[in-house]
Amino acid sequence: MKVNSKAAKDIKQSKMITKPTFTFSWDNNKEKPVQSTVFKKRDKNKSLQINKISNNATNELQITSESVHENITEPNSNKHVKRKKRKDKLLAKQLLKEGVNVDMTKLNNDNQTKNYALFTDSPKRLHINVSSGKSVSEKVFATSDRKFNNLDIHRHLVSNLEKIDFKALTNVQEKAIPIIMSGKSCLIRSQTGSGKTLAYAVPILDALQSISPRIKRTDGVQALIVLPTRELALQTHELFNKINTFQWIVTGHLCGGENRKSEKDRLRKGISILIGTPGRLLDHALHTSCFSLAKIRCLVLDEADRLLDMGFRKDVKIRCLVLDEADRLLDMGFRKDVISLVEQIDKAKSDSEYDPLAMIKNQTSKLNPNSSENDFESVLPILKDVTSKDRQTILLSATLNKDVSELADFAMEGCHEQRSPNYPLIRYSKQRHQENSTSPITDTQDFVIPNTVKQEFMVTFVKHRLFTLSALIAAKSKQNSKIFVFMASSHMVEFHYELFTRYLRCMPKNRSVVKRSDYKGDKVVEFEDDDHEDESQEDEIVVDTEFFKLHGSMDQKIRKEVFTAFRKAKKGVLICTDVAARGLDVPEADCIVQYTPPQSDKDYLHRVGRTGRAGKYGSAVIFLTHEEQEYVDHLREYKVFLSNRDPEEYLRHLCQLMDQPNLEEAATALQRYYESKVASDKELRKSACFAYSTWSRFYNSYPTKLRRIFNFKNVNLGHYVTSFALTITPTEVSQIVRGQVANVEKPRLNKKLALHDEELTPTTRQSKSTQSKQNKRKSINLAMSEYSSGLESPKKKKKKKNIDTT
Ligand SMILES: Nc1ncnc2c1ncn2[C@@H]1O[C@H](COP(=O)(O)OP(=O)(O)OP(=O)(O)O)[C@@H](O)[C@H]1O
Numbered sequence: 001m002k003v004n005s006k007a008a009k010d011i012k013q014s015k016m017i018t019k020p021t022f023t024f025s026w027d028n029n030k031e032k033p034v035q036s037t038v039f040k041k042r043d044k045n046k047s048l049q050i051n052k053i054s055n056n057a058t059n060e061l062q063i064t065s066e067s068v069h070e071n072i073t074e075p076n077s078n079k080h081v082k083r084k085k086r087k088d089k090l091l092a093k094q095l096l097k098e099g100v101n102v103d104m105t106k107l108n109n110d111n112q113t114k115n116y117a118l119f120t121d122s123p124k125r126l127h128i129n130v131s132s133g134k135s136v137s138e139k140v141f142a143t144s145d146r147k148f149n150n151l152d153i154h155r156h157l158v159s160n161l162e163k164i165d166f167k168a169l170t171n172v173q174e175k176a177i178p179i180i181m182s183g184k185s186c187l188i189r190s191q192t193g194s195g196k197t198l199a200y201a202v203p204i205l206d207a208l209q210s211i212s213p214r215i216k217r218t219d220g221v222q223a224l225i226v227l228p229t230r231e232l233a234l235q236t237h238e239l240f241n242k243i244n245t246f247q248w249i250v251t252g253h254l255c256g257g258e259n260r261k262s263e264k265d266r267l268r269k270g271i272s273i274l275i276g277t278p279g280r281l282l283d284h285a286l287h288t289s290c291f292s293l294a295k296i297r298c299l300v301l302d303e304a305d306r307l308l309d310m311g312f313r314k315d316v317k318i319r320c321l322v323l324d325e326a327d328r329l330l331d332m333g334f335r336k337d338v339i340s341l342v343e344q345i346d347k348a349k350s351d352s353e354y355d356p357l358a359m360i361k362n363q364t365s366k367l368n369p370n371s372s373e374n375d376f377e378s379v380l381p382i383l384k385d386v387t388s389k390d391r392q393t394i395l396l397s398a399t400l401n402k403d404v405s406e407l408a409d410f411a412m413e414g415c416h417e418q419r420s421p422n423y424p425l426i427r428y429s430k431q432r433h434q435e436n437s438t439s440p441i442t443d444t445q446d447f448v449i450p451n452t453v454k455q456e457f458m459v460t461f462v463k464h465r466l467f468t469l470s471a472l473i474a475a476k477s478k479q480n481s482k483i484f485v486f487m488a489s490s491h492m493v494e495f496h497y498e499l500f501t502r503y504l505r506c507m508p509k510n511r512s513v514v515k516r517s518d519y520k521g522d523k524v525v526e527f528e529d530d531d532h533e534d535e536s537q538e539d540e541i542v543v544d545t546e547f548f549k550l551h552g553s554m555d556q557k558i559r560k561e562v563f564t565a566f567r568k569a570k571k572g573v574l575i576c577t578d579v580a581a582r583g584l585d586v587p588e589a590d591c592i593v594q595y596t597p598p599q600s601d602k603d604y605l606h607r608v609g610r611t612g613r614a615g616k617y618g619s620a621v622i623f624l625t626h627e628e629q630e631y632v633d634h635l636r637e638y639k640v641f642l643s644n645r646d647p648e649e650y651l652r653h654l655c656q657l658m659d660q661p662n663l664e665e666a667a668t669a670l671q672r673y674y675e676s677k678v679a680s681d682k683e684l685r686k687s688a689c690f691a692y693s694t695w696s697r698f699y700n701s702y703p704t705k706l707r708r709i710f711n712f713k714n715v716n717l718g719h720y721v722t723s724f725a726l727t728i729t730p731t732e733v734s735q736i737v738r739g740q741v742a743n744v745e746k747p748r749l750n751k752k753l754a755l756h757d758e759e760l761t762p763t764t765r766q767s768k769s770t771q772s773k774q775n776k777r778k779s780i781n782l783a784m785s786e787y788s789s790g791l792e793s794p795k796k797k798k799k800k801k802n803i804d805t806t
Contacts, residue, residue, distance in 0.1 A: 142174040170195035192609025217270025230255035453612035462719035471650040477545035488596040489694035490551035497549040506539040550576040592620040674725035
């Protein structure tokens with residue numbers, strides 16, 4: 001019991017007080033009656049007892065003492081859990097009858113149950129079939145042993161590539177580079193980490209360097225590369241810079257969250273190869289005059305008609321449009337925007353003046369005797385031909401679906417003088433529904449995951465999730481691993497990042513003093529003891545690794561710094577949302593942890609694809625609960641086979657970490673330690689509440705086809721609260737979150753999982769108007785929260801008639 005008059009004041013003033021209860025007793029001398037009034041805070045964590053004694057003279061009650069009781073409720077002490085325990089016992093008896101070995105003492109022992117109940121759950125069995133099947137695999141490097149110097153590209157480019165150690169061609173490069181160099185549009189599907197970026201970067205650079213007279217900055221954008229995330233745009237830009245030996249070819253990137261003025265300056269100077277995210281590109285197209293559409297071909301998103309009003313000139317020449325991670329762009333709601341872009345470019349072409357020279361040139365090139373049989377038309381490569389009004393379109397992704405193929409049909413239809421929808425589809429493996437390379441792409445494509453990645457699943461009890469993840473991180477850090485940990489929301493990333501950096505990485509030296517008796521019952525363990533200011537309070541590094549965080553709500557500057565630092569780090573743990581799932585290339589990353597399963601099956605592939613890149617080895621593990629284990633069967637539909645990993649293999653590391661000989665004691669001590677820290681730190685507790693709240697929204701918005709596996713109605717929310725190191729009930733968490741949101745003047749939190757308005761794409765912003773549409777796109781929006789368009793709010797830009805000319 002603690003007495004603290006400030007706390008007593010807080011409770012008295014607090015609005016969250018239930019009705020007081022009055023009790024009367026006699027004072028020690030049995031002379032006067034004592035009236036005790038107990039106020040209880042709604043969160044039941046604190047209660048205030050005021051003892052008053054009647055003053056005979058004035059007939060008034062005098063306060064004799066005030067005391068605040070901190071009742072840390074044991075999460076499992078409610079009726080619901082008791083009922084569940086009864087059920088567990090019945091189930092255990094049933095299992096015993098079936099001949100399954102069940103330790104009934106654990107279930108019957110009340111003391112054990114009282115002992116925090118982390119390891120007293122009824123036995124749950126895995127009922128999934130984990131036998132492996134034949135997955136679809138692709139070889140990364142070409143068997144023909146072809147090298148860059150065998151290609152007809154400039155020798156300076158070859159020597160630079162060799163210097164960076166790009167000698168042998170990967171399969172996708174061997175197939176795609178000659179096709180792109182010939183000027184054809186194509187659709188490329190190839191597994192993650194197979195070198196798709198270089199497959200288009202090399203031919204683009206080579207084509208541009210061969211133009212005579214040399215292209216100038218003032219000639220405007222020649223190639224436009226559109227990517228879904230800022231990090232990906234930055235990374236692609238870096239790659240272009242690294243391999244570009246031709247100083248007159250200027251590359252640049254535009255993505256949300258950066259200083260617009262410096263971007264404007266760069267645009268004014270001129271860029272030949274422009275890499276960017278759709279939102280920011282549109283932003284500049286709308287507001288930056290030096291990014292005039294008269295000079296450069298721009299990606300037109302939502303407001304194509306307005307762009308035309310703004311002077312979409314007819315002599316524009318974007319001759320190469322690359323849509324990387326094309327399916328992601330569609331998932332993010334950019335379908336309309338991309339289609340608008342293509343329409344505008346086509347319109348510009350058809351509106352352009354009669355150009356007999358170009359026509360003659362095209363005719364001549366069609367008679368080129370060197371053209372291959374398969375060429376549906378043989379033209380002078382578009383990028384090399386300055387007079388060409390054509391456009392070359394390249395769509396790439398590791399996962400193509402019907403939507404992308406429809407977009408490709410549309411985008412490529414008009415990209416050559418003689419239209420032909422018969423564009424080459426570059427894909428390596430023969431798939432279930434694929435008879436030949438021209439057979440249609442369906443939504444049920446088999447997933448091709450690098451066979452150098454060991455894919456596992458780990459079934460844990462919900463209450464074990466937090467310390468199992470900690471154990472995994474501790475174990476992997478000993479092996480100097482570089483780990484991606486994928487979580488559901490920005491808040492979840494923030495909370496785990498704080499918790500792990502502050503309390504997992506370093507721990508007090510005296511942590512071994514916590515014995516079983518210390519975490520029995522309802523007492524919260526505190527390692528620090530105010531009375532002992534000795535060395536026992538010192539911390540030591542127990543998990544020797546660096547933690548990083550990455551999510552869409554972070555400031556762009558920090559986001560860039562974090563990403564660069566993680567790439568450079570020798571080892572580390574990147575706690576992130578799906579913003580890091582696509583395209584990011586961290587070659588040394590050797591472990592992927594999916595702490596929250598993805599909402600889209602494709603995301604499973606892309607998350608796993610952050611390891612095992614370019615033939616390197618890696619492992620990927622997904623956390624599942626017993627109720628979710630069917631997900632393993634679900635992935636088998638895509639020919640993805642996971643093996644089972646026993647969590648105990650990681651949990652053993654906790655004994656050393658917590659200085660406890662017994663595994664269960666060590667795990668419980670860690671959980672208690674986290675809980676005590678969260679309970680005593682207001683900010684951390686708030687962060688945990690938001691993390692839990694956004695997780696629950698995420699979990700509640702799985703798409704229909706995954707809902708039978710990830711069913712919100714089936715989850716024990718109380719257990720999930722424990723997995724966020726909280727010792728309060730889910731209802732209390734929502735009250736705290738609601739209270740916090742109400743206290744914020746201008747709530748930055750969108751009703752949907754803390755979506756920041758600026759994170760929405762122009763298309764989504766329009767769709768915000770109707771609630772029904774919102775509901776339909778619930779899961780899309782969740783994913784999009786991670787991507788910034790960098791656009792101003794619609795209100796601001798609506799009345800802007802004059803374009804900013806600065
Ligand atoms: N010819 C090559 N030889 C050696 N390494 C290569 C070669 N081409 C690419 N790489 C390396 O392979 C890795 C993956 O390349 P890249 O990022 O282009 O893959 P991707 O296919 O685009 O993957 P994702 O689908 O995940 O975006 C990079 O680290 C890159 O440096």
